[in-house]
Amino acid sequence: MRITRKAAGAAAATVAVALTLTACGGGTDAAEPGSAEKVSTDEDITISLAWWGEPARAEMYEEAVDLFEEKHPNITVQTQFQDWDGYWTSRATEAAGGALPDVIQMDLSYLRQYGATGQLLDLDGQSGVNLDTGGVDDSLLASGQIDGSQFGVPTSTNTLATFYNADLLKKVGVEPLAEGYTWDDYSEWIQEVTEAGAGEDPALYGGTDFTGTFWFFLQWLIQQGEEPFSEDGELNFDEAQLTEWLNLGQGLRDSEAIFPIQKTKQLEPLGGFHVNQVASESTWDNFLAGYVAESGEDIQMLPIPSGENGPAQFWKPSMLLSASAQTEQPEAAAALIDFLINEPEVGKIFGTSKGVPAVQAQIDAMDVEPGSVDEQVVQYEEDVTDVVTEPAPVPVEGFGEIEAEFKRLGEELQYGNVTVDEFVTQWFSFADGAVKQS
Template sequence: MKLARLSGAVAAVALTIGLTAACGNGGADAGPAAPVSTDEDITLSFAWWGNDDRAEKYEKAIDLFEEDHPNITVQTQFQAWDDYWTARSTEAAGSALPDVVQMDAGYVRQYGATGQLAELDGQVGVNLDVDGVDDTALASGQIEGTTYAVPVSLNTQSIIYNAKLLEELGVEPPAEGYGWDDLISWFADVAEAGAKHDPQVYPIGDMTGNSPWFLQWLVQQGRAPFTDDGQIAFTKDDVQAWADLWAPLRDAQVFFPAKRAAQLEPKTGLNSREVVAEANWDTLMPNYVAELGSDDLQLLPIPTGDDGKKMYWHSGVMLSASASSSHPDAAAALIDFMTNDPRVGEIFGTSKGVPATQAQKDAMALEDGSPDSRLIAYEDAAKDDVTEPAPVPVEGYGEIEAEMARLSEEVQYGKLTEDQFVDQWFAYVQDTVKQS
């Protein structure tokens, strides 16, 4: 029988007590990987963030895993995003993470570099198959060459745009292979045409505080955002150059006003048809289609940069095993199942991102022309553009990213100048990394 759904601190305390007693230092003393035992009863704990829909899908997949492994029982829990990381932090303090945890790329270093996550390389070829996962995507779960997390879904940064609204404005989308200057010109053209539309239409929100795009832009400039040992590698001049890139559009009031965006919440300018485009993860497009209530949204890749394509896969959802697990081989087998089994792809579809393996993508039942099928086609077309490994963020980058967005909003409201934005955010970055 699986655990009842727990949340927040209650879940954290329950698991900390139970797992500390049960697991001890089993992961550290487990020795080399061996095929999963079929001679003993094994209980694994598995935690993820998400909603009821994701939980229902995970439970269906786990039922199949347990059918394949009759001696293994998987106990489950899930929380909303913020509560999830609060619970994991509490468990980590007692070296008692669940046997398998859903992991985010922004937290790999925080938990992997501090000895909380199992090193998975020894499981590869025994209980874990990663041959079907793109090598550059695998790098996002590695620290100094050691694998601590396996991507089970992928996405990339993109421009999600309303093709019908753009047609109403009489503006064409950028041509294939467009660059950063082309993007800025396109935004200006949309703003000019949108000013004559009733109601007024804007091209996009202010890009200055968009951290994922800043990281992608750095990579395209040939700059690694972070060092292998978990320090920042970008400079204050890099931040200044990024802010300068968007200054002409900001000064010309091309961007969607922050005040109006706040008035629309929880809706966005995109699904209110007041904004043509949003720069975000491509896997959000089907969700936006549902919110918009019409199938008018399409995807554009990010600009390609001066030296070529230089895109990278972002691991939307990853899975890790606890270093304190008493059953590291079974934990690896569960990760393998969630990564590779076609039935898991059939159950989840694109609900947690595009599956990282072809076998799971092939198992999805997709209608021709549907948002999900367009998303898959987009990522298939992007493969040739993905040439770089995803940067592994420094510890605490979630807070750094949130502060970038907050300070950018202060600029939009006229409370900070661009130079103050650069000074304050870079100082915050340095202080946060120094304290971690």
């Protein structure tokens, strides 16, 4: 664990990690909007803030917290950060003991696991008093809700994009995809690029096996008019739907038109798109900076393929901020979340390092240089506003486990070690035991 200067000497001794959360008596009662009191400006208050990330992010958070403390001189914020894996291990330990930090950086994949088990504060009571969420898009804000209660507020947005390397496409004489293309169109285009790039050294591939990514499957379901998860936190799709999805990539796997899994594993943590051996990649739009830095090429973005109901994309919060249900200072915790969400200077500090800020005032405050990656990401999200029509699915409890198993089986499918039917059977068997009921 990395403890910053403000929390020096305040960390508790490490205890054995409880990887499964213990529900806290069924959760908190629903908060009446605006029922909280205004945060005190007289008494001395100390709250804690935790996030995952590298030292560069920590410097940004420290700068933002300094500004908050200047505006709230009676509030001291103790801060700590860790890498992704260590962060969630520590949170699980704290949750088991009812001792989460007052304010925690939350990921959508874990929101239900913590929010539906009584670990997070229902922020509705703070709304309009210490917390203003009026600047956050309604569909984005909904991604932080469970059963209508607000357990997390998005700090920033991203959405899916198909990246393509314009320089490589010129080299092999293939035109980029046209907007409005379908998943079948994408598969045919990957095949075309791979055939055109077969004579290059090294060979150029059109893309990777997109069917092995769980979030793409969820996006495809939404495009079919299906909600991936039910309101009570259960899977809302069946084996036939998963089979149909995986079969979208079977022709590419059979013809060896996708970047080989063996090469993918050799390159990790980079991928074929980073090293200019793959012409396209579909993922979250805030990956652009890494792609540009590693490839050195002209990288462009398009909306992802369309389904039966069009693109039907959703804003996914790249991260959220939540408060502990056990906090002794809910008003101060909400005030800190409000500051980090809305304060323009915070937008200037973070830029698009966490995604595009969720509030326009922070976007306006960013020092965006013409032609920069920040400008390109912001422009992309403005351009796709019309196709981002759906709320992000709130993951079920146990989401992280089933997502990891989906990835593992996707790799086995590419190796040829399992068939589509075996993938489906094994994954559903795993998911039946991993998805925890609220």
